[in-house]
Amino acid sequence: MVIDHSVAQGAYRHGVFPDEHGRFGEFGGRYVPEGLMAALIELEQSYRTARDDAEFMSELDRLLCDRVGRPTLFHQAPRFAQLLAVPGAKIYLKREDMAHTGAHKINNALGQGLLAKRMGKTRIIAETGAGQHGVAVATVCSMLGLACVIYMGAEDMRRQVSNVVRMNLLGAEVRAVQTGGRRLKDAITEAVRDWVANLDTTYYLFGTATGPAPYPMIVRDFQTVIGAEARAQILKSEGRLPDYVMACVGSGSNAIGLFHSFAGDSGVELIGVEAAGRGMETGDHAATLSVGTPGEMDGGYSYLLQDSDGQIIRTHSIAAGLDYPGVGPELSYLKDTGRVTYRTATDAVALGGMRAMSHSEGIIVALESAHAVGYLMQMARHGELSADSVTVLSLSGRGDKDLAIAAQRLGIGG
Ligand SMILES: *Cc1c(COP(=O)(O)O)cnc(C)c1O
Numbered sequence: 001m002v003i004d005h006s007v008a009q010g011a012y013r014h015g016v017f018p019d020e021h022g023r024f025g026e027f028g029g030r031y032v033p034e035g036l037m038a039a040l041i042e043l044e045q046s047y048r049t050a051r052d053d054a055e056f057m058s059e060l061d062r063l064l065c066d067r068v069g070r071p072t073l074f075h076q077a078p079r080f081a082q083l084l085a086v087p088g089a090k091i092y093l094k095r096e097d098m099a100h101t102g103a104h105k106i107n108n109a110l111g112q113g114l115l116a117k118r119m120g121k122t123r124i125i126a127e128t129g130a131g132q133h134g135v136a137v138a139t140v141c142s143m144l145g146l147a148c149v150i151y152m153g154a155e156d157m158r159r160q161v162s163n164v165v166r167m168n169l170l171g172a173e174v175r176a177v178q179t180g181g182r183r184l185k186d187a188i189t190e191a192v193r194d195w196v197a198n199l200d201t202t203y204y205l206f207g208t209a210t211g212p213a214p215y216p217m218i219v220r221d222f223q224t225v226i227g228a229e230a231r232a233q234i235l236k237s238e239g240r241l242p243d244y245v246m247a248c249v250g251s252g253s254n255a256i257g258l259f260h261s262f263a264g265d266s267g268v269e270l271i272g273v274e275a276a277g278r279g280m281e282t283g284d285h286a287a288t289l290s291v292g293t294p295g296e297m298d299g300g301y302s303y304l305l306q307d308s309d310g311q312i313i314r315t316h317s318i319a320a321g322l323d324y325p326g327v328g329p330e331l332s333y334l335k336d337t338g339r340v341t342y343r344t345a346t347d348a349v350a351l352g353g354m355r356a357m358s359h360s361e362g363i364i365v366a367l368e369s370a371h372a373v374g375y376l377m378q379m380a381r382h383g384e385l386s387a388d389s390v391t392v393l394s395l396s397g398r399g400d401k402d403l404a405i406a407a408q409r410l411g412i413g414g
Contacts, residue, residue, distance in 0.1 A: 018330075022213020025336060027329035030212040032299045035196050044214035046119045051221065060114055064225065067143060068100045068110060072226075074233035077393075079360040084380035088388035091376070092237065094230045096254065096396050097365060103397030104226060104254045105136040109205060111222030113140040116203035123147040123198065126205045127191040129156055129184035130320035131163025132401070133207035138172035148172040151191040155182040160320075162401075184324075188298065208251035209328035212299030216328050223257025230392055231261045238390055246271045247394035248371040249289065249342065250321045252328035254396040259340060269341065272331065273375040275317035276344035286315035288327040289335050289342040297325070302332040318347035318405060319367035321397075349374035351409055354399060366397035367405065 022028045022044075030040055050056045064070040073095035081091045096104040116124055124146050128134030134150040141148035150167055154176040157164050167174050180186035195204040209219040227245075234242050245262050247255040249272040262268045277285035285291075292303040295310060305313040305325040317323040334340040345353070350367055353374030358364050365373060372393055379385045399406070407413035 018213060018217050022217065024216070024330045024333035027294070027300070027302045027332040028213055028216055029301050029329075030299065031296050031301065032212050033196075036192070036212070039195070039199050040212055040214065043119075043218075047115060047214055047218050050115055050118055056114065056118060060111055063110055063114070063143075064107070068106055069098060070225065071229040071233070072096055072098045074230060074237070076237075077357075077361050080357060083356060083360055084377060084385065086380050086385045086387055086389070089380070089385055090238075090390045092234060092242070092390065092392045093361075093363070094226060094233075094258065094392060094394045096226060096394060097363070097369070097398035101136050101139050102400065103132060103136070103366065104223060104257065105133050105207065106139065107225055107257070108207065108219050108222040108253060109133070109136040109140040110143075112203070112205045112218065113137075113144050113146060115218075116146065116205065117144055119203065121146075121201060121203035123149070123202045124205050125149045125151065125191050125194050125202055126207060127151045127184065127187040128163075128207070129153075129187070129324075130401075131156070131160040131167070132321060132397070134172070134174070135163055135166050135170070137205050137207075138167040138170035141172060142170045149194070150174045151177055151187040151194070153177045153181070153183040153187050156184065156187070208253040209256050209330065210251045210298055210300060210302065210326055216300065216330055219253050220256045220260060220328075220330060223253050224260045226254065226257040226394065227259060227261030230258060234390070234392055240390070241265050241268050242392045243267075243386060243389040244269050244271060244391040246273065246372045246376060246391065248272075248319075248322065248368050248396060249274050249327065249331065250286075250319075250368060251324055251326060252331040254394055256328060256330050258392075258394045259334070263334070263339060270334075270339060271375075272340050272342045273372045274342060274344045275319060275322040275371060276346040276349075277316040277318070279346055280344060284316040285344070286317045286322050286324060287342075287344045288325060289331060290344050292325075292327075294332070300329055302329040303327050303335065318350060318409070319371065319402075321366070321368040322371065343375055345371040345375040345378070347409075349378060351406070353377060354402075354406060355410060363395065364399040365395050366399050367402045369394065369396045370399070
């Protein structure tokens with residue numbers, strides 16, 4: 001299938017494109033030390049030139065097809081739909097779990113890897129929390145012949161041993177970060193330090209649609225392939241646009257990638273599902289857009305989970321990819337304009353979604369994606385899913401990485 005980039009470009013005309021300051025309304029921008037400003041501007045110029053270069057885009061399309069497995073599967077989930085007990089409701093799954101390495105993160109890693117090569121950079125650095133982004137970056141560096149250094153908090157490395165092994169096997173150097181809480185935040189600090197010291201040779205491959213401009217735009221654009229495909233696939237299957245389009249929201253890259261192509265279709269309801277963790281009332285959650293307030297973090301301005309003194313609040317989610325106090329500027333903007341509706345699902349609801357999708361359709365989804373699955377089940381139970389409606393549901397990744405947690409929490413296995 002040829003990917004129709006003009007669909008996404010059509011959506012740009014509806015005012016969801018950042019302005020020349022990298023802003024989506026009041027969100028986004030560039031809050032970085034002087035030393036990084038020039039590098040970010042160089043990156044933006046290089047990216048804009050690459051995006052307009054048909055040869056670059058066709059090389060990207062070719063690799064997405066040959067090496068990532070795009071377009072990803074898109075199909076109905078009839079037995080899952082039956083569980084919902086809503087007459088005539090059809091559920092379609094967008095299967096990013098079928099992409100090489102098992103999640104959507106590779107779409108962005110590949111796009112930026114190619115961009116780095118085009119810019120003449122020979123060395124890629126990245127930071128990773130749970131290790132999923134690190135694995136995607138290490139995979140792309142191996143494919144494209146680029147040196148790769150991944151910064152990871154020592155505490156995260158201890159908890160995610162198998163992803164550390166994967167990255168090493170793929171030829172990446174994983175640098176243990178021993179400062180601060182030895183988590184993602186500290187790894188970002190170290191990666192930025194490396195970048196500032198090695199700007200000539202090094203490309204900083206950022207993993208999600210947050211951070212300073214131009215990263216939110218770049219990551220969004222490289223993830224837009226999800227929605228561009230899904231829009232064409234639903235039109236082919238149903239001959240019409242869906243009523244609901246749903247995705248889980250961590251920092252927001254799979255959600256904005258899916259939503260963007262539908263943003264200009266006013267009849268399509270866009271629903272982002274955040275992590276309610278142990279329950280919104282407990283305070284142990286990661287529902288940034290649902291209850292957060294705007295502020296500055298990681299070089300950009302967007303919704304955050306912060307206290308009244310502006311201190312970042314500790315988050316919790318059973319899904320590592322959703323356990324983050326920030327979210328991208330474009331999803332923040334789409335909250336304020338009302339174009340996207342944000343809802344939440346608890347750890348327990350996500351586990352229920354994981355079990356239901358496994359039992360009914362033979363698909364073991366990632367706990368992140370399971371938040372959207374579980375919320376859809378709740379929506380149906382509360383009578384909020386219309387009869388004869390068509391839903392497109394993003395399965396952002398596969399659940400292999402979550403088997404130990406599932407075994408423990410669902411009381412299954414040996
Ligand atoms: C990383 C991850 C997410 C969350 O990241 P977004 O940027 O919000 O998409 C969701 N699902 C899976 C499978 C992931 O690996």
